[in-house]
Amino acid sequence: MLSVALAGKPNAGKSTFYKAATMADVDVGNYPFTTIDANRGVSHVRTRCPCLDLDERCGNDDCHDGKRYVPVELLDVAGLVPGAHEGKGLGNQFLDALSNADVILNVVDASGGTNEEGEPVEAGSYDPVQDVEFVETEMDLWLASIVEDNWETVERGSRSPEFDFEDALTDVLTGVGATEYDVMAVLREMEYSTDPMAWDDADREELARRIRERTKPIVVVANKADVAPEGNVERLREAADRVVAATAEGELALRKAVEAGVVDYDPGDEEFEITGELSDAQTKGLERVREVMVEFGGTGVQAALDEAVYDLLDRITVYPVQNETRWTDGQGNVLPDAFLLRNDATPPDLAFAVHSDIGEGYLHAVDARDGRRVGEDHDLSEGDVIKVVSTAN
Ligand SMILES: Nc1nc2c(ncn2[C@@H]2O[C@H](COP(=O)(O)OP(=O)(O)O)[C@@H](O)[C@H]2O)c(=O)[nH]1
Ligand SMILES: [Mg+2]
Structure with a gap:
């Protein structure tokens, strides 16, 4: 999962x-596994469900009237303070928790009501723009320290005749989620020596920064x-x-109100409707949330997740099915699964995402929208419904 x-x-x-x-949103579905552990849960990105192109909605737990919610993992880690890369606060622990992350949501207090250490101060007295940079900087320095700590090993390795500089760096960086491909791509943009002895701190910091950005x-x-x-928001x-x-x-208030059955709202909607009895205070609170939603086009919580996955990571949602006319799996469930693939993914990539056996036994694929076979190098798009034919299914 992303x-x-x-x-x-x-x-x-x-x-x-x-x-x-x-x-867990009662309207969207009941997820027994919503909380994996205290800081690791299941959230969703929202997209248009292909069932909107069928006569009836799919009825999947993750689909609400054609709004499709695709699971992603969400991590909540301890707060970060300046100096975290040197272990300040819960620094290192926090940063190590980011190793598995594909994308970061840097939550900034745009009200300027907390200082750089996160302590409450008079509203508006702190400039939140500083928090944009410091999180990047801490992450960059954290990565640089990992590179630094491992450099001696790289240097030692370089004395071996089999030494390969790119491989050695990949070994150092796989722990923070970088692939060989990432390392190659980053090195291509740098001027560097393949002799690790020739590298200085600035080179290592540049490498770390580029790897972090990527x-x-x-x-x-x-x-x-x-x-x-x-x-403040404009300056950010x-x-x-x-x-x-x-x-x-505001989003939390809405989701609680939905759970209580007094509000009609799906995450990511631009508005909501009050459908039940509320106290005056509750009504006032929600009407304030409404004003903010009008100004920004929603509460921004779903929008932030969607921006991270669909825009920044450029993922697409692809739906594998077994029956290409009914768009079902073997049990008759319509559009049972959704996968977030890279924007350049092909049908074999989808097959591997479903299961490595399906990928290895890949024979061909059918675009369920028109029933035609598609080639192995066919470029998949958002909302594609694909039947994979494999020796494994
Ligand atoms: N006004 C306002 N307060 C918020 C918002 N989000 C969080 N808070 C408040 O900010 C404080 C810190 O929130 P918390 O989620 O614990 O912050 P964390 O330390 O980053 O996890 C709490 O009192 C929250 O109720 C928001 O969108 N608007
Ligand atoms: Mg917290």
Whole structure:
């Protein structure tokens, strides 16, 4: 499963975001495994379900009226403070937890109500733009220290006649989720010596930064947008490439109201409807959330996850089926599974994502939308429904 990690200083709203985004939504489905453990849960990205092109909705637990929720892993890790890469706060522990992450949501307190250590200060007195950079910097320095710590091993290895510089770096970086392909791609953009003795700290830091940018890309969540002073969200937008304004607290309130059966809302909707009895205070609270949603086009929680997976990581959703006319599996379930594949994925990639045996026994594939066979190098797209024919099924 794709892994999304919440990063940021204490009190930015990471746990609130996490709680809202992993809360079992009775309307969408009942996930017994929603909480894998305290900091690791199942959340979802939202997309258009292909069942909207059928006469009836698919009825999958992850589909609500054609809004399809595709599972991703969400990690909530301890708050990060400046100096974390040197072990400050829960620093290293936090950073090591990011090793498995495919993408980072840097949750920033856009209200400026917490200082750089995450301590409450007078609202608006701290500039949240600083938090964009410090999280990047801590991650870069953390990676650089891993490279640094392993450099002696690389140097020692270079005395062997079989030494291969790229392989040696891949060995150092697989632990933080970088593949050989990532290492090659990053080195291609650098001017470097294949003699590790010739590298200095600046070279190692550059390598670490490029690896981080490639393997741990970041979406900034401008959280507490509901109480952010005028202009803060805009300035954050100028400071980072990808910024989503959010109110994690508002999303949590909505999901609780949905669970209580008093509000009609699906995560990622731009609006909601009150359908049950509420106290005056509750109504007032939710109407405030509504105002924020009108301003930003939703609470931003679902939007941040979607931006990270669909835009930044550029994933597509592909639906494998066994019956290409009914779009079902062997048990008659319509559109039973959804896979988040790379945008350049082919039918054999889908086969391997389903199961390595299916991939190894790959024979051919059929596009269920028109019943035609597609080639092995066919470029899959968002919403494709594909039957894979394999010696293994
Ligand atoms: N106004 C407002 N407060 C929020 C929002 N999200 C979180 N908070 C509050 O910020 C404080 C810290 O939240 P928490 O999720 O524990 O932060 P963490 O330390 O990053 O995990 C709590 O009092 C939350 O209720 C939000 O969107 N708006
Ligand atoms: Mg927390």
